[in-house]
Amino acid sequence: MEYLLTDEQKMLKEMVSKFAKERIAPVASENEKNHRFPADIIQEAAELGLMGIAYPTEYGGAGMDFMSYFLAVEEISRWCASTGVIVSAHSSLVCDPIFRFGTEEQKRKYLPDLLSGKKIGSFSLTEAQAGSDSGNTKTTAKLEGDKWVLNGSKLFATNGAEAEVYLVLASTDPPQKTRGVTAFIIEKGTPGFKIGKLEKKLGIRSSSTAELIFENCQLPKENLLGELNKGFKVAMITLDGGRLGIAAQALGIARAAIEDARDYAKERVQFDQPIANFQAIQWMLADMQVEYDAAWLMTYRATLLKDRGLPYSTESAMAKLKASEVCMFCANKAVQIHGGYGYTEDFNVERYYRDAKITELYEGTSEIQRLVIARSILK
Ligand code: COS
Numbered sequence: 001m002e003y004l005l006t007d008e009q010k011m012l013k014e015m016v017s018k019f020a021k022e023r024i025a026p027v028a029s030e031n032e033k034n035h036r037f038p039a040d041i042i043q044e045a046a047e048l049g050l051m052g053i054a055y056p057t058e059y060g061g062a063g064m065d066f067m068s069y070f071l072a073v074e075e076i077s078r079w080c081a082s083t084g085v086i087v088s089a090h091s092s093l094v095c096d097p098i099f100r101f102g103t104e105e106q107k108r109k110y111l112p113d114l115l116s117g118k119k120i121g122s123f124s125l126t127e128a129q130a131g132s133d134s135g136n137t138k139t140t141a142k143l144e145g146d147k148w149v150l151n152g153s154k155l156f157a158t159n160g161a162e163a164e165v166y167l168v169l170a171s172t173d174p175p176q177k178t179r180g181v182t183a184f185i186i187e188k189g190t191p192g193f194k195i196g197k198l199e200k201k202l203g204i205r206s207s208s209t210a211e212l213i214f215e216n217c218q219l220p221k222e223n224l225l226g227e228l229n230k231g232f233k234v235a236m237i238t239l240d241g242g243r244l245g246i247a248a249q250a251l252g253i254a255r256a257a258i259e260d261a262r263d264y265a266k267e268r269v270q271f272d273q274p275i276a277n278f279q280a281i282q283w284m285l286a287d288m289q290v291e292y293d294a295a296w297l298m299t300y301r302a303t304l305l306k307d308r309g310l311p312y313s314t315e316s317a318m319a320k321l322k323a324s325e326v327c328m329f330c331a332n333k334a335v336q337i338h339g340g341y342g343y344t345e346d347f348n349v350e351r352y353y354r355d356a357k358i359t360e361l362y363e364g365t366s367e368i369q370r371l372v373i374a375r376s377i378l379k
Contacts, residue, residue: 046117
């Protein structure tokens with residue numbers, strides 16, 4: 001699908017692909033086995049401008065478009081899905097809302113460090129009782145004098161343990177539910193803010209997933225992002241963009257599964273010939289490629305709409321839904337083609353299979369994507 005890209009996008013894709021093959025691929029499995037956050041790799045990615053691809057140079061970004069960002073997250077995730085989500089959560093869920101909703105002062109204060117990768121960002125909407133029902137947030141923020149005082153806890157914050165800038169949603173008017181939620185920027189080290197439990201996960205084990213705890217956490221008044229009680233919309237608009245990042249991650253994993261399965265099928269000999277000669281294997285590979293291409297084109301479409309400033313909520317939900325289900329399909333088939341070996345840690349397809357599942361869960365489950373899509377059909 002290279003012919004759909006501009007010369008600049010092709011160059012970026014090539015550059016990221018080279019970086020990912022040379023620097024990320026050799027350490028991905030080992031990092032994942034050891035639950036090691038790849039801080040060194042993120043630093044190198046930052047030096048290449050990959051932590052702020054789609055944001056203006058005046059704030060320290062690379063001044064490119066979201067298509068370039070989508071391509072970069074896919075290339076990174078092709079070799080390491082954990083690194084892919086670290087970049088994606090940082091960019092889509094923190095840099096994006098600060099760029100879009102921040103005051104000029106907030107943008108000047110936070111974006112240069114975030115876009116240059118000097119600081120990592122983490123976003124937190126989810127709570128124990130507020131997963132899909134994300135408006136049911138119980139973390140509260142009350143204005144006391146000239147400070148916001150936050151109390152409560154958040155779950156499953158990607159980059160939670162490593163971040164220095166957090167975007168947190170809290171209820172400022174609980175009876176109003178989604179119309180009483182406000183977004184805040186919180187810096188690491190703010191009194192009353194601490195990191196809680198670190199999750200042990202099925203996959204993407206080099207990324208951190210943490211609980212955030214707020215106990216009378218006092219924030220300067222000016223750390224409110226956007227408008228009071230309009231934070232739910234900030235979160236939803238942010239997730240529209242975030243879902244494209246996850247679609248890109250899912251496509252990267254799917255491509256890894258297809259390429260590894262193809263190579264294995266050509267090498268593995270059974271019944272005196274490579275298993276690639278058998279139609280059963282050929283049809284699996286064909287179905288994987290067809291599904292991947294369909295999901296890629298849907299993600300391309302949604303990203304194009306975003307780049308053009310057109311509505312893309314539904315298309316983003318469709319891209320995320322399709323790409324994550326295709327990712328699971330391809331990872332499953334890749335293990336199948338590897339047979340018993342695919343179930344061992346000796347082959348990367350085992351990791352792809354574990355990594356794939358999260359794409360159907362975070363930034364909105366497949367059921368939530370279907371709900372968003374159905375609402376747009378029925379409205
Ligand atoms: N863009 C802009 N505004 C949006 C929006 C979007 N994509 N989606 C919803 N809104 C607005 C609605 O228009 C509504 O505005 P008003 O208050 O002016 O009427 C408001 O947000 C509330 O929306 P809605 O009534 O649809 O809220 P629901 O409680 O029904 O929730 C879902 C909607 C289920 C779609 C939402 O809660 C959701 O996306 N849940 C999943 C959250 C998620 O992805 N979590 C993952 C964790 S983040 S890593």
